[in-house]
Amino acid sequence: xxxxxxxxxxxxxxxxxxxxxxxxxxxxxxxxxxxxxxxxxxxxxxxxxxxxxxxxxxxxxxxxxxxxxxxxxxxxxxxxxxxxxxxxxxxxxxxxxxxxxxxxxxxxxxxxxxxxxxxxxxxxxxxxxxxxxxxxxxxxxxxxxxxxxxxxxxxxxxxxxxxxxxxxxxxxxxxxxxxxxxxxxxxxxxxxxxxxxxxxxxxxxxxxxxxxxxxxxxxxxxxxxxxxxxxxxxxxxxxxxxxxxxxxxxxxxxxxxxxxxxxxxxxxxxxxxxxxxxxxxxxxxxxxxxxxxxxxxxxxxxxxxxxxxxxxxxxxxxxxxxxxxxxxxxxxxxxxxxxxxxxxxxxxxxxxxxxxxxxxxxxxxxxxxxxxxxxxxxxxxxxxxxxxxxxxxxxxxxxxxxxxxxxxxxxxxxxxxxxxxxxxxxxxxxxx
Amino acid sequence: xxxxxxxxxxxxxxxxxxxxxxxxxxxxxxxxxxxxxxxxxxxxxxxxxxxxxxxxxxxxxxxxxxxxxxxxxxxxxxxxxxxxxxxxxxxxxxxxxxxxxxxxxxxxxxxxxxxxxxxxxxxxxxxxxxxxxxxxxxxxxxxxxxxxxxxxxxxxxxxxxxxxxxxxxxxxxxxxxxxxxxxxxxxxxxxxxxxxxxxxxxxxxxxxxxxxxxxxxxxxxxxxxxxxxxxxxxxxxxxxxxxxxxxxxxxxxxxxxxxxxxxxxxxxxxxxxxxxxxxxxxxxxxxxxxxxxxxxxxxxxxxxxxxxxxxxxxxxxxxxxxxxxxxxxxxxxxxxxxxxxxxxxxxxxxxxxxxxxxxxxxxxxxxxxxxxxxxxxxxxxxxxxxxxxxxxxxxxxxxxxxxxxxxxxxxxxxxxxxxxxxxxxxxxxxxx
Numbered sequence: 001x002x003x004x005x006x007x008x009x010x011x012x013x014x015x016x017x018x019x020x021x022x023x024x025x026x027x028x029x030x031x032x033x034x035x036x037x038x039x040x041x042x043x044x045x046x047x048x049x050x051x052x053x054x055x056x057x058x059x060x061x062x063x064x065x066x067x068x069x070x071x072x073x074x075x076x077x078x079x080x081x082x083x084x085x086x087x088x089x090x091x092x093x094x095x096x097x098x099x100x101x102x103x104x105x106x107x108x109x110x111x112x113x114x115x116x117x118x119x120x121x122x123x124x125x126x127x128x129x130x131x132x133x134x135x136x137x138x139x140x141x142x143x144x145x146x147x148x149x150x151x152x153x154x155x156x157x158x159x160x161x162x163x164x165x166x167x168x169x170x171x172x173x174x175x176x177x178x179x180x181x182x183x184x185x186x187x188x189x190x191x192x193x194x195x196x197x198x199x200x201x202x203x204x205x206x207x208x209x210x211x212x213x214x215x216x217x218x219x220x221x222x223x224x225x226x227x228x229x230x231x232x233x234x235x236x237x238x239x240x241x242x243x244x245x246x247x248x249x250x251x252x253x254x255x256x257x258x259x260x261x262x263x264x265x266x267x268x269x270x271x272x273x274x275x276x277x278x279x280x281x282x283x284x285x286x287x288x289x290x291x292x293x294x295x296x297x298x299x300x301x302x303x304x305x306x307x308x309x310x311x312x313x314x315x316x317x318x319x320x321x322x323x324x325x326x327x328x329x330x331x332x333x334x335x336x337x338x339x340x341x342x343x344x345x346x347x348x349x350x351x352x353x354x355x356x357x358x359x360x361x362x363x364x365x366x367x368x369x370x371x372x373x374x375x376x377x378x379x380x381x382x383x384x385x386x387x388x389x390x391x392x393x394x395x396x397x398x399x400x401x402x403x404x405x406x407x408x409x410x411x412x413x414x415x416x417x418x419x420x421x422x423x424x425x426x427x428x429x430x431x432x
Numbered sequence: 433x434x435x436x437x438x439x440x441x442x443x444x445x446x447x448x449x450x451x452x453x454x455x456x457x458x459x460x461x462x463x464x465x466x467x468x469x470x471x472x473x474x475x476x477x478x479x480x481x482x483x484x485x486x487x488x489x490x491x492x493x494x495x496x497x498x499x500x501x502x503x504x505x506x507x508x509x510x511x512x513x514x515x516x517x518x519x520x521x522x523x524x525x526x527x528x529x530x531x532x533x534x535x536x537x538x539x540x541x542x543x544x545x546x547x548x549x550x551x552x553x554x555x556x557x558x559x560x561x562x563x564x565x566x567x568x569x570x571x572x573x574x575x576x577x578x579x580x581x582x583x584x585x586x587x588x589x590x591x592x593x594x595x596x597x598x599x600x601x602x603x604x605x606x607x608x609x610x611x612x613x614x615x616x617x618x619x620x621x622x623x624x625x626x627x628x629x630x631x632x633x634x635x636x637x638x639x640x641x642x643x644x645x646x647x648x649x650x651x652x653x654x655x656x657x658x659x660x661x662x663x664x665x666x667x668x669x670x671x672x673x674x675x676x677x678x679x680x681x682x683x684x685x686x687x688x689x690x691x692x693x694x695x696x697x698x699x700x701x702x703x704x705x706x707x708x709x710x711x712x713x714x715x716x717x718x719x720x721x722x723x724x725x726x727x728x729x730x731x732x733x734x735x736x737x738x739x740x741x742x743x744x745x746x747x748x749x750x751x752x753x754x755x756x757x758x759x760x761x762x763x764x765x766x767x768x769x770x771x772x773x774x775x776x777x778x779x780x781x782x783x784x785x786x787x788x789x790x791x792x793x794x795x796x797x798x799x800x801x802x803x804x805x806x807x808x809x810x811x812x813x814x815x816x817x818x819x820x821x822x823x824x825x826x827x828x829x830x831x832x833x834x835x836x837x838x839x840x841x842x843x844x845x846x847x848x849x850x851x852x853x854x855x856x857x858x859x860x861x862x863x864x
Binding site: 028031032034037055057058071072073074076077081082083084085086087088089090091092093094095096097177178180181182184185187188189193212290291292294295298320321322323324325326327329330331332333334421422423424425426427428429430431432 | 460463464466469487489490503504505506508509513514515516517518519520521522523524525526527528529609610612613614616617619620621625644722723724726727730752753754755756757758759761762763764765766853854855856857858859860861862863864
């Protein structure tokens, strides 16, 4: 599994490589995950074994700490302490959402030159790969010999070139367990329940809400992902149909459908959503950390379906919304072992390839090599641009034709990543 | 621990008791918990051993199923199946929020007489104790010999006469772990974070957010419970002070403070909260299943503190809110062993006391007998009225003088109930 084959399209600069002695900077960026410290520890463990590496600087809060020379000595950590840090959720070095400017990058090289830093490892998502690319380009422009590596992590699972991303398996496990408990709750006290799950552009995490299902009528019964258009009228018809059939309905929606709702809201004549205007330095509008989408959808169902159902059954329809929010990222004790192992491994691989292999810059991607029954992966070098170039979305075959559910193909894909679920008990329900 | 001593104040009707043969109805009501089926299974295991018990009817969805004679045969379950059901979250029989009317109760007795039902066990919170009391009174009025027992459960932990309630320990464990992960997240990406936690009248569950803290500056840094008045002006001063000190601030608020905010919102000149008008049949206004309180507090901080901090540090203040919502009730795999064991035991005790002891009606309460180091409890019979008479709130000594934090006395009280937490790892942070 550890082979990093010579990849077609590797940069020419890799030819005739020489050994490069110096110091290292490692940083973490973007939203934290349960296993992001596995990657940090994997890289440190590999680096301390290498003759070419002198000091290992941990940059506090990513590029912010690099620019302020806010470094800590990662060689000072004991193996036992590293073991525990690896299992601790959320970025141990602190994180950042800052996108470095060209000026920032020039400043960083001055710091690197001054400190003889020859290796930069930056753990994060596609934004972090982009930031790494900016630093690498600036280094190349300044003719400074330096190896810049991105180490992947994202609960969104939307990095190009990766079968799946470190961090996803554990977040998916949390979403699956939360959905399992929530749909048991909804069986007990019936009604319509809307759960908003993280995912701006990709529906992988929302789709994970089905993974712990054990009975044919287990929720969520409807799943909406950002890969498909979203019509409020269709949504209302879907919810009504499920509720008519089962007397209850659990819905999972990706936070990213908020933008898809806006597309046809005027044509369908519905109220606009009150949204936050806040954006980060990459121009992304805030979606998480607010209940507005869930509350909007619950109010929409209440306004349209509430009176109808009340008339039919004589009972008030119970409609609730939850936004799973930040709990999806760093919840302790709900970690996928596969995810933790792979996160450790990409960190190790990045350090190994940077120090001993032929590539100057790049990222380590995860490729699936086994079948559904014999899950296996390999770790493959790719250039930074390949990952920074865009975002991966759910393949069509993972989404049903109606655009309101998930297919078996997705289950086959995702189940090996999340670990096993507790087997529930059910009353036989023999009538008396 | 199994002694149920003759309690002073037991009803006179208990004197001269005779053996009572017949059938049993068991039902579950109110919000489900992770361990409510432990109580169900505990009662069933005890009942099947008794010569006096014939059929054991499981009522689907509590009083609703009782009135519609929607019963299943609980003797049909195998020991192995019961073992698994006990470990499955959420009411296996289904739940209800219906409060029976006097007419409902009279109808229920007709059903009980017709079916020779002599024992009714109703698992739930104070509303369920109230409903049990109505049924018991109607039985007494109709001179029908019947033993009505309430079996306690509530994640709110607010039942009178109980040191703590089955269901609380597991929900508290979820809140503690969620808060642990969330405050690690907030360490990594700093800002102000508001978490809304369940609890209409009592702050026990919100207070549990401190239980997994390991470092002196771990969040939540501010905790607001419904037992104290809530001033938005004071809240803003508190958040500003913590943020000035730590550069971040995690706040835990009980959903019940929504009503405390309204008390002085006009006097302080702030915007009212847009609230749901929905109420259940007990007249409780909907607080859960919406993000409105969290969004209101986040917007309040954003409007008042955002510009100030931005000016001071040059950085945009990151303000987010999460509402932990229904995940607190039924999340699988985050269960306190103590809680599970005690929930099983109150079910067993209720069945044992009803069949063999001197009390006609009542509830089983949990009394703490050990010290902080040697945790132990006993299970004590009490009359239904004692539990149905009101709600327990947090004792004054669990809340700090300022009304924005939790004391050591609360930790001593709650820690034995929730189990151990994972020990986190920390970078030494040796400067380089």
